[in-house]
Amino acid sequence: MAEDTAQERTEEATPRRREKAREEGQVARSRELNTMLVTLAALGAAALFGGHVVRDLAGIGERMLALPRSVVFDPAAMPRLFMESLVEAVWALVPFLAVVTVAGIVASVAVGGLSFSWKAVAVKWEKLDPVKGLKRVFGARGLMELVKALAKFVLIGALGVAFLVLYRDQLFGLGAQPVEEAMARALSLLLWAMVVMSGALVIVALVDVPFQLWQHGRQLRMTRQEVKDENKETEGSPEVRGQIRRLQREMAERRMMAAVPEADVVITNPEHYAVALRYDQATMRAPVVVAKGADLVAQRIREVARAHDVVLVSAPPLARALYHSTELEQEIPAGLYVAVAQVLAYVFQLKGRTGQAARARRDFDDLPIPDDLRRDD
Numbered sequence: 001m002a003e004d005t006a007q008e009r010t011e012e013a014t015p016r017r018r019e020k021a022r023e024e025g026q027v028a029r030s031r032e033l034n035t036m037l038v039t040l041a042a043l044g045a046a047a048l049f050g051g052h053v054v055r056d057l058a059g060i061g062e063r064m065l066a067l068p069r070s071v072v073f074d075p076a077a078m079p080r081l082f083m084e085s086l087v088e089a090v091w092a093l094v095p096f097l098a099v100v101t102v103a104g105i106v107a108s109v110a111v112g113g114l115s116f117s118w119k120a121v122a123v124k125w126e127k128l129d130p131v132k133g134l135k136r137v138f139g140a141r142g143l144m145e146l147v148k149a150l151a152k153f154v155l156i157g158a159l160g161v162a163f164l165v166l167y168r169d170q171l172f173g174l175g176a177q178p179v180e181e182a183m184a185r186a187l188s189l190l191l192w193a194m195v196v197m198s199g200a201l202v203i204v205a206l207v208d209v210p211f212q213l214w215q216h217g218r219q220l221r222m223t224r225q226e227v228k229d230e231n232k233e234t235e236g237s238p239e240v241r242g243q244i245r246r247l248q249r250e251m252a253e254r255r256m257m258a259a260v261p262e263a264d265v266v267i268t269n270p271e272h273y274a275v276a277l278r279y280d281q282a283t284m285r286a287p288v289v290v291a292k293g294a295d296l297v298a299q300r301i302r303e304v305a306r307a308h309d310v311v312l313v314s315a316p317p318l319a320r321a322l323y324h325s326t327e328l329e330q331e332i333p334a335g336l337y338v339a340v341a342q343v344l345a346y347v348f349q350l351k352g353r354t355g356q357a358a359r360a361r362r363d364f365d366d367l368p369i370p371d372d373l374r375r376d377d
Helices: 004-006 015-023 031-065 075-110 128-138 140-166 167-176 177-217 226-235 237-262 296-307 316-325 335-354
Strands: 265-268 273-278 288-296 311-314
Touching: 004 316, 015 226, 031 075, 031 177, 140 167, 140 177, 237 273, 237 288, 237 296, 265 296, 265 316, 265 335, 273 296, 273 316, 288 296, 288 316, 296 311, 311 335, 316 335
Parallel strands: 265 311
Antiparallel strands: 265 273, 273 288
């Protein structure tokens, strides 16, 4: 039971999983949105360029029907005239085809974005498996496609019937009008009928787009084990990451210990904490922390300081405040300026008087430490 639960796809897809799916051509697509945009674009192009296209095609037809007898029976002239008429007809249709093509491209990338993958067009023999094909047909996706098809049929049929009922008088009156006027009116009614019925496609697309996004996200979901395996692939195993962190800590500690001999003072707890400070009045605005540590690291800092004749000052409240409120290579907080200034003044005086600063011993237990920086641990 626990194993089955662990294999359930309950985790959202990781960025890497989504990237791999896109590389394989698995992106969200909505055929209903494509159909709707292309249909509306075709209707718009027909309204804008339909008159010009009809006139150009009619002119081509008139010229071809008015050819003299000598040209009609000329074997060399007819192919040439046919190709000229074909090229002219294509040029007449270019604006309409351009609008529809652009609409098709925009519709294709509107949901899942632009994506092309050779893997998506490669032959996959498992798709020829009849059992898997039946599962796709009778699965949730197949059921949704059936529902969409029925919805489109019902909506388009209902709108078509409503349009016929609403304009029945005008449709029946076409027979009493002159031919040219009746044809123009019939084309106008046909165009408006297409616009009305295409509203059904808009409704279906508004339902289908969220469903396709949800379905795509559901297909990309991962099991917990897949997420763990991916983390191991991208970041390495926990053991390797732990080893890397350990090496990084050791390198950082070595760099820190190398900076202790350049410090002016090491402020201690005296046993649990040690913070090394460096201050150059000519180049620094405030003292900078060059090393800090607790327990064993603090012990090593003290040993290095003694070996290089760096002053060790016991100031437990100040040591704790510095340790918890500072980072390496950063200035000390402004609230500790006064306390640190008293310690540094003592250290500089001691160095100038004896030249043996590391032998100094003085406790600073009453330094002014702000309450928000004071630590009792």
